[in-house]
Amino acid sequence: MRTAILQDVEQALLADERRALSALRTTLASLDVPAENVLALARSIEQLDELFLVVVVGEFNSGKSAFINALLGARVLKEGVTPTTAQVHLLQYGPEPAREEPSPHLHVISAPVDLLREIHIVDTPGTNAVIREHEAITAEFVPRSDLVLFVTSADRPFTESERQFLESVRDWGKKILVVINKIDLFEAPAQLEEVSGFVAEQARRLLGTEPEIFPVSARLAQRAGAGDGGAWAASGFERLETYMRERLDEHERVRLKLGNPLGVGLTLARRYMAVVGGRLELLHEDVQLLDDVDRQLAVQREDMDRQFALRTAEIEKELLEMEARGHAYFDEMLRVGRVFDLFNTARVQEGFERQVVADTPRAIERRVGELIDWLVDADLRQWQRVTSHLAERRRQHRDRIIGDPEVATFHVERTRLIDSVGREAQRVVDSYDRTREAAALAESARNAVATAAAVGAGALGLGAIVTIVATTAAADVTGVVLAGVLGTLGLFVIPARRRKAKAELRAKITGMRETLARALREEFERELRRSSERLAESIAPYSRFVRAEQQSLTTARDEIARLQDEMTLLLRRVNVIGRDAG
Numbered sequence: 001m002r003t004a005i006l007q008d009v010e011q012a013l014l015a016d017e018r019r020a021l022s023a024l025r026t027t028l029a030s031l032d033v034p035a036e037n038v039l040a041l042a043r044s045i046e047q048l049d050e051l052f053l054v055v056v057v058g059e060f061n062s063g064k065s066a067f068i069n070a071l072l073g074a075r076v077l078k079e080g081v082t083p084t085t086a087q088v089h090l091l092q093y094g095p096e097p098a099r100e101e102p103s104p105h106l107h108v109i110s111a112p113v114d115l116l117r118e119i120h121i122v123d124t125p126g127t128n129a130v131i132r133e134h135e136a137i138t139a140e141f142v143p144r145s146d147l148v149l150f151v152t153s154a155d156r157p158f159t160e161s162e163r164q165f166l167e168s169v170r171d172w173g174k175k176i177l178v179v180i181n182k183i184d185l186f187e188a189p190a191q192l193e194e195v196s197g198f199v200a201e202q203a204r205r206l207l208g209t210e211p212e213i214f215p216v217s218a219r220l221a222q223r224a225g226a227g228d229g230g231a232w233a234a235s236g237f238e239r240l241e242t243y244m245r246e247r248l249d250e251h252e253r254v255r256l257k258l259g260n261p262l263g264v265g266l267t268l269a270r271r272y273m274a275v276v277g278g279r280l281e282l283l284h285e286d287v288q289l290l291d292d293v294d295r296q297l298a299v300q301r302e303d304m305d306r307q308f309a310l311r312t313a314e315i316e317k318e319l320l321e322m323e324a325r326g327h328a329y330f331d332e333m334l335r336v337g338r339v340f341d342l343f344n345t346a347r348v349q350e351g352f353e354r355q356v357v358a359d360t361p362r363a364i365e366r367r368v369g370e371l372i373d374w375l376v377d378a379d380l381r382q383w384q385r386v387t388s389h390l391a392e393r394r395r396q397h398r399d400r401i402i403g404d405p406e407v408a409t410f411h412v413e414r415t416r417l418i419d420s421v422g423r424e425a426q427r428v429v430d431s432y433d434r435t436r437e438a439a440a441l442a443e444s445a446r447n448a449v450a451t452a453a454a455v456g457a458g459a460l461g462l463g464a465i466v467t468i469v470a471t472t473a474a475a476d477v478t479g480v481v482l483a484g485v486l487g488t489l490g491l492f493v494i495p496a497r498r499r500k501a502k503a504e505l506r507a508k509i510t511g512m513r514e515t516l517a518r519a520l521r522e523e524f525e526r527e528l529r530r531s532s533e534r535l536a537e538s539i540a541p542y543s544r545f546v547r548a549e550q551q552s553l554t555t556a557r558d559e560i561a562r563l564q565d566e567m568t569l570l571l572r573r574v575n576v577i578g579r580d581a582g
Helices: 011-030 034-048 064-072 134-144 162-171 189-207 218-225 231-235 239-246 249-332 345-357 359-395 409-431 436-453 462-487 493-576
Strands: 052-058 090-091 099-101 108-112 119-125 147-153 178-181 212-215
Touching: 011 034, 011 212, 034 134, 034 249, 052 064, 052 134, 052 239, 052 249, 064 119, 064 147, 064 178, 064 212, 064 218, 119 345, 162 178, 162 189, 162 212, 178 189, 189 212, 189 409, 212 239, 218 231, 231 239, 231 359, 249 359, 249 493, 359 409, 359 436, 359 493, 409 493, 436 493
Parallel strands: 052 119, 052 147, 090 108, 147 178, 178 212
Antiparallel strands: 090 119, 099 108
16 A cells, blocks of 8 residues: 555455445445535545545634644644635645645645654634635545544634534544643633533533543644743643554554544445435335225226126116016917917017017116216226325425435436326316216227127117117017917917027027127226226336335345445454454
8 A cells, every 4th residue: 555554454454445435335326415425435435545634623713723833843834813715724744845736725735744744634724714615625524534633712612613513523433632722811720620621521412422632722832842841831732742642653543544434434324324214215105105006996996896797787687677578578479369469570579679678778778878977987086086195195295305405316306206197197187078988988888789799880879779689689589489380370389489489589688688798898898997007107107216216225225234234344343453352
């Protein structure tokens, strides 16, 4: 590796860490994660190849620049009382003082200071600066840091802007040292104890841990550097320097160097595991909605099958009653006492049509009309239920954004599809013409029956078609009967012909009943399929999105969970570097 500080690290550990973090970056990139978060992880990985990075944060009037100068023992940074720039200053070792500007917001300052041979120091703009770019620039460098020095002023300790900013630093899982600067303002030790206690309590409450706290005076340290021997002890810098020299030895810096990218990775993994989990929950509710629609369709189909069977049974009942009237008619007509009436064929057939066929065609047409109206109403009710479901779904989740609202591709696409399906369903409901739908279905049924019965429908109604079929059957049956009876009169011939007439009539009506039922069944099956397919087609884009996102997010969730476990184990391995295994 390029830096000396990592030369003794096990290469296998470093390789495993790079692989895990790169895999996480790939997974996060597949989600609609803000680019700055993916970039923060990428830069954190890059930091593995660079010197130990110390980032100094705090309000602009906390004396950060003076503190850094005192820490370096040289006046490297300009000190002032106002935030005059929005630049980040990166301090590095150089044989001669120099300044470069790789970008408008980053100045690289080189100085011949021994401490900078081992670490880089970043001086960030103040958290409370009036220039709005400051906080964003500072936040960009925090994920890259190996150690954060949080500088607060003794006269205004732990301000609201510092507290808010420290929360964001905490979320990245960084090691934080708290520095209370300007302690030379205190006239009595009790004042320092009070402020130190306040800062310790606030830091503990905010961070959940006991951070190291260093009360210092940058002004006294600088005076000591200028030759005032008594100022050094009072400055408090000796304890800080000892800490950084002994506690932040090479092994500790290696642990922090390797642990910080894992901390960034775990922070992002936890954050987006929650995001993915929330979206999966949202999609689960979407799946339930789609399943509800499917179940409703299935229930509707079962109900319509039962209703269809009942309604077609009513139609068949009309034909069976006609058959019973036919048998009674033949019993009355085909007997010896009526033999001379049988010679009048027209009267026999007219009587058959009047007494047997009667109003059966109109009754059947009415029953079929009721069946059509029922089917049309059921279709409309199904669309209305879907519309109601989607409207309620939009109402419940109108403002529910899970994840980063500024990059909400998932939510935009999902909302667009729900709205699209909802608009289509509402359009169908609003434009649904029951009369037109019923007329179209009635025409289809009439044509189907006419085709099955081999009758040219033309402009005839269903009842007229049934009349044609029924009277044709009557003509066929009476014709056969009359021919037989008139051909051979006798006591035994008429009963035989009567039985044959009944059998012929039963066969004709059974054929008509089966033809009518089959034609209607096929037509209504076709209509049910068409209605279901039309509804399914309108929902399909939304359904495809939900299923695809659910699969994609489930894969991402499982991968993030796996990487969380792997990074946790890697962090344990990092934490034992340089320590006695016993």
